[in-house]
Amino acid sequence: MMLQNNLQHADRMRLPVNGPAQPAQADGGGITDVINFGIGLLRRQYLVILVTAVLATAASLLYLRLASPTYTAQVQILLANPRPQFVQQQSLLAEPAFDLSQIETQLQLLRSKANAVAVIDKLKLAEDPDFIASGLSLQALSQRIWSWVSTGSKKDVPLETNGEPSDTLVDAFLSRLSAKRVGYSHVIEISFNSSNAARAAEIVNAVASTYVADQLNAKFDANRKATSWLQERLRDLGDQALAAQRAVDVYKAQNNIVSLDGKPIDEQQITEINNRLAAARTQTSEATAKLSRYEALLAVDPKKPSSMDNLDAIGADALNSQIITGLRQQYLELTRREAELAARVGRDHLAVVNVRNRAREFRVSIFDEVRRLAEVSRSEFELAKQRQEEIEKQLSKAVSQSRSVNSAELTIKDLESRAKGLRSLYETFLQRYMGSAQQETFPTSDTRVVFPASPPTSKSKPKTRLILAFGILGGLALGIGLALLRDLMDRVFRTSSQVESVLELPCLSLVPLLPARKSPKPPIRLQKTDDDVQRRIALSPTAIHQTVVGMPLSRYTEAIRSIKLAIDHNPAKISSQVIGITSALPNEGKTTIAASLAQLIGHTGKRAIIVDCDLRNPSLTGIFAPKAACGIIEVANGSRPLADAIWRDPTTNLAFLPAVRRGPLLHTSEILCADSISKLFDRLRAEYDYVIVDLPPLTPLVDVRATSSLIDCYILVVEWGRTKIDVVQHALHTAPNIHESLIGAVLSKTDTKAMARYDGHRSYYYHDSHYIRYGLSGS
Incomplete structure (x- = not known):
């Protein structure tokens, strides 16, 4: 490494060896570090990324070349097709509410095996080469192999049994068919995949028409069966209603039953007495509560000043009494005067005591008036209680008289209820029967095809752009992932920064x-002499x-x-x-x-x-003095002097003390x-x-x-x-x-x-x- 780079780390040498690692940059350099790491990763692992991306792109192109094109035809079906008003009124069957569960049911019917078999038979798809190839799937081959093993025969399993398509052909058909709900609407979109655009449109239209026809036939059969059942039921209900009405009339004539406004007279009397009894009980309850308040107030000692606190609890009688009101005003005036005098002359002064005694007399007078009002309330309570007891006796007498009446009224009620129910049921069934009979001549379906499918102009699978984009981007992403994994797994020292931060x-x-180079020709050796110094010349190194x-x-x-x-x-x-x-x-x-x-x-x-x-492992000795007879061990134990063990390099005047290994050193x-x-x-x-x-x-x-x-x-x-x-x-x-x-x-x-x-x-x-x-x- 160049000298400038070493000078850059000169200051770091002064740090403690076991001290904390100092950050190389401030927090603001984090983005720069990320960018430098990314650039370095690309420079280090660009071959991995490039090769992975090229392989992924080549795989995408190979798939696009080998994969056969698929065309998807689509048709939409509207559920809950609105009917004419007169048909809705006369409909025998209830109109289904197309909620989420009902729509899911219709989707399952569209993808059902029965619907698939009907379309296969209608279009003769068992003879279509496209479906024959689909029938030779791994599942079919496994079934044939199992049949060969179990029966010991090499005959092929027939694709059709009893004129019906095989399960393999039906599964191949259903695998290409899909149905889904369009958003939150009542529209179902049916799709079918085929290698032929015209064939895909033909099949998806056949699936839609078969489904609509099946819905119409199912509704027609249901109406026909319901009409037949209603006809028989009406005949029975008519006979039962006529017999029940005749029984009511005969029973009334035999028991001479008379009622007023549809109710017996005894019932009206009991109802009236019950109303009077409820009013009497309410009046008694109010008198009882009023008397209780008076008794609770009179239980307090009137001589105590605190007895006046509960005076308002007796209600409006005390507030409306002029006597109590006047006495309370005088009492309150005396209380005020007592407080003023007590503040000036003290609570034990004679004038304060006199005022307090007069206030006590007024309290006693007030309670005497309250006792009088309590006696009046007691009289009212006894009068209300007596009236309630009289009404209860009248009610008991009326109930006793009502129980003695003949039980014929209960019997007649039961007969009338049965006759009325049979008449109502007969009329309802008659209306339903008339509507069903009319609807048989005007059958309508709840579903209809919104617009028939046409042959698609472009293939739906495989999507060339999407596959290529996925191949290129996926290859790049996978290459970057592999490159990053290789970089993270590369737990070795590569830079000086790693050494300084980790160690x-x-x-x-x-x-x-x-680089490995050939050693130059050894220089001419000095001639051997008796001088040991000249004989201990280090060999020319590599x-x-x-x-x-x-x-x-x-x-x-x-x-x-x-x-x-x-x-x-x-x-x-x-x-x-x-x-x-x-x-x-x-x-x-x-x-x-x-x-x-x-x-x-x-x-x-x-x-x-x-x-x-x-x-x-004295490798250095093998380079400079392979023929050394003594070394550091011999010098240390005193067997040879230091001068005899040192070898010298004449070029650099370097001294070398070898280590001679004579045997295993433990x-x-x-x-x-x-x-x-x-x-x-x-x-x-x-x-x-x-x-x-x-x-x-x-x-x-x-x-x-x-x-x-x-x-x-x-x-x-x-x-x-x-x-x-x-x-x-x-x-x-x-x-x-x-x-x-x-x-x-x-x-x-x-x-x-x-x-x-x-x-x-x-x-x-x-x-x-x-x-x-x-x-x-x-x-």
């Missing part, structure tokens, strides 16, 4: 992916590991310089002399970056050494924790300016956690587009001591051409023109 670490550099020296003006070298710059300006620790390079998983490029960083530092003239601490973490390793690193600190340590990955091994006392700072290498985010997060979570010492992360093997698709709002950072301007190459 809360600054992204130090984007190291580009170097072309990738020589990039920082062989191509100092490349993007790759510039990205390594960015890592060195971040190490030199690391504010987290005072010293960044010992730098550990690790990763979450193997083969993420940590060894290559460690070697390139060490070569870059050595090429600048600094004293640098690279130490291979990946004891179980406790590598204990080796790295030993005091001898700590003393070795203290010596390296004293002799070199930079100590680059190639460490094992975090996830499979725990060795890196044992190096926290040896390493000043760590750099995490993450492979671009391959390492899962969850894996890196879990690796850092399980190694908190390493996480605290991380100065940043490096995205290795970055595809710079693809970065513009994933980092859309900073895509101009990755243009080659910026590098060429400063003499840098794209490699």
Whole structure:
């Protein structure tokens, strides 16, 4: 990654490693982020979207090419056809109310099997090739196969049985027929689909005419049956009504029954007495209530001033009495004078006591007048009660006399009611019979065809525009969905923003992916001498590991310089002399970056050494010193001196301390924790300016956690587009001591051409023109 991009993140390096992630933009940048994400999604997944849309469109075109055209003919039928007024008056059958249930019933009749069979027979559709092809459906074939298996015969199942169309043919007919209500009206629209426009119109007209004719025939049959039944019933009712009338007349003559205005005389007397009794009881009830109010008032002690509060409860007699009114006025005047004197001289003054005694006398006088009125009310109550008792005796006498009357009146009422009912029923049936007999000569149907169907001019299915639009838009929608799903499932690191937001670490550099190149011819080796220094010369590394020296003006070298710059300006620790390079998983490029960083530092003239601490898989040793006889383990245990184990690169003056693996190492973490390793690193600190340590990955091994006392700072290498985010997060979570010492992360093997698709709002950072301007190459 170019230097400008690294400087952009220089300030972020000062943030706490475990601190909260800072938002990159304000709230107003949300729309811009959405637009950038959409543009980036299209640039990343345009092939998926395009291929899906093309396939969907091709499928739509193939369907339109293979699907046979279908023509739909339509005809409308009006329900509840209004009849002439005289027909409605004479109609024997009730006019049905075409509500929602009735309309649904008519729709079922239109789609019934009986109506379908009638149309099939009328138009001879069993011989129509279109319907014969429909009859050879999967259902028919399955029925034939089942018949072959059950009967052991290979004869075909006949399409018709007893001259009737087969169920398969009827089902094929009904599958093409549809009927629905038009809005909220009483109009039914019938539709029929066929591959022939003229045939579709002919069939739908036949369905409508068959339905109307069936309705007319059904109504005619119903009227004829009702007329026959009415004729027989009228004959019986006439005989019954005549016999009942004769029985009434004979019974009246035998019992000498006389009535006034259609009612017996005894009934009129009882009714009159009942009315008088109700009035007497009302008068008695009022007198009782009035007397109760007087008694409730007289139960209070008249000497108490509070007794005057209930005086108004006795009603209008007390209010209309002039005596009570006068006494109350004088009483109220004395009460007022008592209150005034009590306010001036006190309640116990002699004048106040005298006025209070006079007020008490007036209260007693008022209650004496009330007692007189109560006696008058008592007399009225007794008089009303006596009158009620006399009327009750008269009623009992009249009822007793009425019960002694002969029960012949009840019998005659029953006979008259029966005779009247039979006469009324006979007249009703006679009117219905006359109307039915007239209506048989003028049959009308409740339904009619509004307008016959004509052959459709265009096909109804398949709809070319709709299918194409659905194919194109559906393909685009499906492509975008698949693209979005692929993008969401792509849980790997692609941009520096992802590293900073997810890991809360600054992204130090984007190291580009170097193409595989042939290694140059090895340089001429020095002749072997007895000098050990000359014999421990590091082998010429591969072309990738020589990039920082062989191509100092490349993007790759510039990205390594960015890592060195971040190490030199690391504010987290005072010293960044010992730098550990690790990763979450193997083969993420940590060894290559460690070697390139060490070569870059050595090429600048600094004293640098690279130490291979990946004891179980010393890949760096296999590159620089595959024939090394001793290494870090031998130096640490004292079997060999440090000078005998160090190899040097003559081009960059880089020192290299290998790790020689002679057998299986079971406790590598204990080796790295030993005091001898700590003393070795203290010596390296004293002799070199930079100590680059190639460490094992975090996830499979725990060795890196044992190096926290040896390493000043760590750099995490993450492979671009391959390492899962969850894996890196879990690796850092399980190694908190390493996480605290991380100065940043490096995205290795970055595809710079693809970065513009994933980092859309900073895509101009990755243009080659910026590098060429400063003499840098794209490699």
